[in-house]
Structure formats: structure tokens, C-alpha cells
Amino acid sequence: MSEAAVVEPIGKRERTKVANRQAILVAARRVFAKLGYEAATVRDIIRGTELASGTFYNYFRSKEEVFEALADDGARRFRPILRQARENAKSFEDYLHSAFVAYFRFIVEDNQQEGLPIDQRRPHVRMDTPEMSAVYQEVRQSLEDAIAHGDAPRVDADYLACACIGIAQEVGSAMLRRSPPDIAAAADFATGLILKGLQGAPRQG
Amino acid sequence: MSEAAVVEPIGKRERTKVANRQAILVAARRVFAKLGYEAATVRDIIRGTELASGTFYNYFRSKEEVFEALADDGARRFRPILRQARENAKSFEDYLHSAFVAYFRFIVEDNQQEGLPIDQRRPHVRMDTPEMSAVYQEVRQSLEDAIAHGDAPRVDADYLACACIGIAQEVGSAMLRRSPPDIAAAADFATGLILKGLQGAPRQG
Amino acid sequence: MSEAAVVEPIGKRERTKVANRQAILVAARRVFAKLGYEAATVRDIIRGTELASGTFYNYFRSKEEVFEALADDGARRFRPILRQARENAKSFEDYLHSAFVAYFRFIVEDNQQEGLPIDQRRPHVRMDTPEMSAVYQEVRQSLEDAIAHGDAPRVDADYLACACIGIAQEVGSAMLRRSPPDIAAAADFATGLILKGLQGAPRQG
Amino acid sequence: MSEAAVVEPIGKRERTKVANRQAILVAARRVFAKLGYEAATVRDIIRGTELASGTFYNYFRSKEEVFEALADDGARRFRPILRQARENAKSFEDYLHSAFVAYFRFIVEDNQQEGLPIDQRRPHVRMDTPEMSAVYQEVRQSLEDAIAHGDAPRVDADYLACACIGIAQEVGSAMLRRSPPDIAAAADFATGLILKGLQGAPRQG
């Protein structure tokens, strides 16, 4: 057994359970990004791996389940970033800005990875990514803290968190359409808008 | 017989043609709302009517085409409302508020129509509805006018219009989740946020 | 009524029964030639006329029935030619030659009419045209006459008639592939082959 | 268990794969013969097997592809026979006769296999079978050789090969209509006709 391991250590691309699961997740992320969640099929995902079709079902029961795993993964990667931003932030403004920068950076990176052919003809669809949920949770939490500390007015925290998500998504999309995408400018805009409204949004120049 | 003619002036052919087309559109609207655009199938739509499968293709060539018809329809109903709001508005604030009210009223009505079971298991997807595009166009136009007239600061009109859409969508969704949905409150929140930011958002009470 | 006739004599393209039937037949001939019998649909045929779909069924019960009508028509046009050739012929050779010339002329004309795009990728299919059946009947009759009069050896008339058809079809097809198609040469070849075999086939050169 | 391995040396997977492919081919041959290539549907073919509809697509991508496989198969079986006939032939006449015998034997066998109900209502269609193409190629080659060696007059080789095909098909069909089919007689007729024309065709008796 140990000899076999020596003879064939990397021969089969590490068909360990962990590796297989990871391979599926990686392929799924790419496929979802390219085709969209609905259009993507389990077959598309396994075609993106070197595994056999049946193997998929040893790890996930359905496309939904991979998506959830992916979402957990995304949130797991994104939430710490957000939380750290909150901890390091000197002010609520500072925090908001950091959060937007983090999110915009995130989608820019995701976009660069994918080939991103994306069918332009079909109606534009947006999906609740796990990152978004993370933003929602974090922003809401921070806001409630800020309100409790008297650092922010007592607004409707749910509505505000939702508004942040909406702004992040739409302004983020618009940013991606420009080249090059200017993360800082977009984050400045979003932060300014939320904090001071139109008056606070940076002048265009 | 002549009375019958008065009661039913439209030839039966014509009548059913219009009615069928309408039935398809209604079913399609419901199906798209329930399953999302991608997941919806032509067969889902016709199942939502009493028509035979082939009949669908006497009216539309594909799912895309129904969607476009729906979009045209939605925009046709919504834009005039928005435009009138702009014309009647005494100020930019007034206009914005009217627009949000109009949109929120719109989605509340749409939501009451549908059975709205909405498949909760699948990831939540949002779609660029035609109403949204209308909002975008109108808001952007109004904003550019306001900037030109010196009534608004010279912000990035594209970003701002996008932000309005994002806010409308997300705050709208959140509002629908509450019962009863309070259109005025949501519109107040959105308008206040955009005009004065957090400071302008109405205090919660 | 007579006045109406004066007012609108050709207004509606002579929607007489005869004209409709003829329109269908004409369209069918074209469609069969372009798409082949199997690939052709009733809808293709009616699309080739100005009639409504239902009208087709006032004249024919199915695609098969149009084809038969077409066949009868073809035979009706072709048989007299053949028969006259037989009556005018000074010898059996003369007759055979005339018959081949008539058939080859026929298919050349038919081919010039059609746009003849004809899908080359799919397996080549030949169909028993009514002309072919006519040839068969006529040739067989003539041959039996010739045998009875002692002008031809007592061969198997069925086989010989079949052979004539086979030769006519295949040499005819080959002739059409050349440009320009040389009817006389093809007829010389076919006649010579049948009468004297290889020795009788015209030398090339 | 070890004995079973001897009895069934092929893994069951492999065995059923080959068997399924074969089953599809067999069914396809029958279906094409019964309905004609165009009229035949993929579903007709799978209905002729015990397989599920989807299984077809594990083996062939389309009806065309089965047909090609069938054609390759037919040609692969038939060409060697023809070639051997050519090599063994003492004369051109001898060769021709052998070729006809081979072809007629072929179609007799094929016909015995099929249930051969053949839908009589639809117009009779003939298809360029792969065997026919093989005949064409072989006959043409042989003829050109014979001409080159001075064993045959310098006729139009293309036309002659076509004529042979036509004769083989039509006389072959006629032969099948008789019972019992007399291969030798049909081959005699065809050979005689081609070599010496009417004079050379065997007298009927």
C-alpha cells in the first residue's frame, strides 16, 4: 500500500473525496456564472469535471444542493471580510465604504475569472448570491449597532439593508459595464448616496 | 338575434382570439412570477390556460416572445403613469416620491392577482421587468433635466438611476413581505434616502 | 349579378373550384420536387397557394391523394406522347428511341422549372413517378406486340420493361448531372444498349 | 464463477453495449425498408427495439448517423464479394453475371429477414443503398479496365454503370415479386441484356 502510494502518487489527480467535492464545486461555480442558475444543468457541471455522471450524486443530491454549498462557501469567504471591515472601521461611513469596496472587488474578480460570454439577448436576471445575503446580514447588524450606539438615526433597518443590497447590485452591474471598472468611484458613489443622499453623492467631473 | 348582436357585437372569432391571447399573457405573467423567467416553460404557460399546446404557437413563437409582449404591455401601462408624475410634480422630490408610489402600487396590485405561492426552494431570482426599465429611463431623464436646470447636483446619472432601481426592487420586495404592505411608508423611505441619505430617511416609530 | 360580374371579373383571381384544384396541384408539384415526397407537408403545399389551410381538404383528403392526382395528371400528359411514338414508329428500335427521347425531354423540362436546390446531403431517393408507370405499361405492351408479330425475340416482357425503366431512371439522372444535358446522346445510349447490348451502345468519343 | 467467466467472457456491460447497438441497427434496417428513409422516424426505430427512447442517443446522434452506419456495414459486407467476383472472373461476362448473382442473392436474403409488410399505400420509393453505390463503383472500375484491355467497346462508362444499377434495382424488384425468386434466371437476363441487348436476353420458356 505504501509502495503503491510511492509508485502512483499523483497519477490519478488525487481522486480523494475532498478533491472530488471540490472539483464539483469549482465546475458548478463556473457553470452557474456562464449559463445562469436555471439554464445550468447537472450534466453541465459534471462535464466540467473529470468525474462520471453518477459520481455527482455521491456528493450532492441535486443542483440546488450544490448551489447551497456554493452559497455557504461564498458567504464563508465573504463574511469575514465584511466583519473585519466592521471591526477596523473608524466610523459607520468608513465601514460602509469598506463593505462596498469589498463587494465590488468581489464581483470584479468573479467576472474576470469567467469567460463571461453571457447571452445578452435574454432578459437580464439577477440572483440572490450568498454574498448578498451576507451583506444583508452584516449591514443590518452593523446598522442596528450604530443605531443602538446613537451613531445613526433610527431608520428602518430592514429597509435600509435592502436598499444597500439593491444599490450594491445595480451600481455594481453598471460598474462592470464600464471599462475599466472603477471600484473606488462606485464605492464613493454608493456610500455618499446612502449617507447624505443626492447631496452627498460625489459630483461628476 | 339583433339584440344578441348588441350584446355580443364582436364576432365570436375575434373575441376568442383576443381572449386567448390575453389568457396566455395572464398565465405567462403568473408563471414567470412563480417560477422565474428561465425556469418557466412554454408548457407551464399553456397549462395555466385552458388551451391546447399547439394554440400557444398561434399567438407567440416562443417564450421570449411572450415575455416581450408582457414587457411592452407592462411598460405601456407604467410609463404614462411615470410621465404624468413628472409633469405634475412640483419638485424633484415630489416627482421621485410619486414615482416610487406608482411602482410600489404596481407591484402590490400584481402581487394580489397572483396566487403567489412562489417556489421557495429555488434561489430567489429577480428579473429586469419592463416596469424597471421604464423607471430607469424616466428617472434618468428627469434627473438629467433636474441637473440641467440646476435643481440637482451633477451626480453620475447612470449610477443614480441604477441605484433607484435597486432600491425600488429591494425595498419593494421587503414591503411585500410585510402585511399589510405600506406603500406610503416605503415610498417615504426610498425618497428620503435618495434625497438626503440616512439623515433624510424617515425615523422609525 | 351580371353587372357584378362586369364590375369584378378578375378581382378575386377566379376562385372557381377548378382554379383552386389546379392551384393546389401546381403548388404540390413544385413542393414535391423541391422537398421530396416524404419531407413535403400539406402545409407546405397550401403555403404555396393563396388558399386557406382548411380549403385543401375540400379537394383532397391527404398528401397521398394529391400525389395520385398529380400522377394521373402526369400519366395523362405522358402516355399520349408515348402512344403516338409507337404509332409513328417504323420499327421497334425507332419506337424505343422515341420513347427515351420523350422521357428524357420530360425530366429535363421538369428540372428546369424547379429551382432545384435539392438537399444533396441526404441519401438519394428515387420515386416511382407516374411517367415511369406509363413507360412500363407502354413498353410492355409494345414489346408484347413486337414479340407477337415476330419482330422481337421472346424475352421476359416484365423483366425487359423493368430494365427499361431502370435504365431510363438512372441514365436520365446521370444525364441531368451533366451540363448541358444531351438528350439525344442519352437516348442513343439507352436504345443501343437495350437492342444490341454493349456492342450496340454508341462508342464514346 | 470461474466457469461462468468462461461461458460469458465479455463483461455484461460490454455485451449489452454491442447488443444494443446491433439491436438498433437491425431495427433501423427493417424500418428503413418498411417505411423508406424519409418517412422513418427515430421513434420508429427504437420502437423496433426493447430499449428506451433516450438510449438511442447513446449510440447514434441522429437518423442520418444510423443510416450511415448501416451503409458502411452494407458496403463492408458487399464490396468484398464483388471484388472477389472480379478477381475470379474469366471474362467480363463472367464477372457481370457473378455480380448480379451476388446482388440478387443479397436482396433475397435481406427480404427474407424483414417482415416486409411494406406500406403499399404510399408511393414506392427507392433508395440508393450502400450496396448500390458499391455496385456502381465496382462495375465502373471493371468496365474501365475491360475497355482499357480491349475486352469491351469504348462506351460511356458512367452511363453504363448507371444502367447496370437501374437494371439491377428494377429487375431485382421484379424478381422479388415472383415466387419463388429465381436468382439465376434474373442474373442471366440482366447479363444477357447488357452484353448483347435484346438478342442476348435469354428466350423465355
Place this chain on the structure above:
DNA sequence: CATGAATGAGCATTCATTCAT
């Protein structure tokens, strides 16, 4: 008779999922 919309059977094809190996 002409019309053309409605009908539903039928077709090619894809897909998620199972299961024998």
C-alpha cells in the same frame, strides 16, 4: 364552399436519476 383558429398527437432531443458492475 372558403376560412383560419383550435386541437392534440407526434417527433427529436435532453436531462436527472438509478443501478449493475
Place this chain on the structure above:
DNA sequence: CATGAATGAATGCTCATTCAT
């Protein structure tokens, strides 16, 4: 556990045919 062939439900779409007008 991995494999990948088999399965049959489901989908988009076309078509022959009917029938109310």
C-alpha cells in the same frame, strides 16, 4: 465509492385535421 449506460419523463415545436363562422 466510482463508473457510465439505461431509463423514461419532460420540453419545444410542427403537423394533419376539424369545425364554427
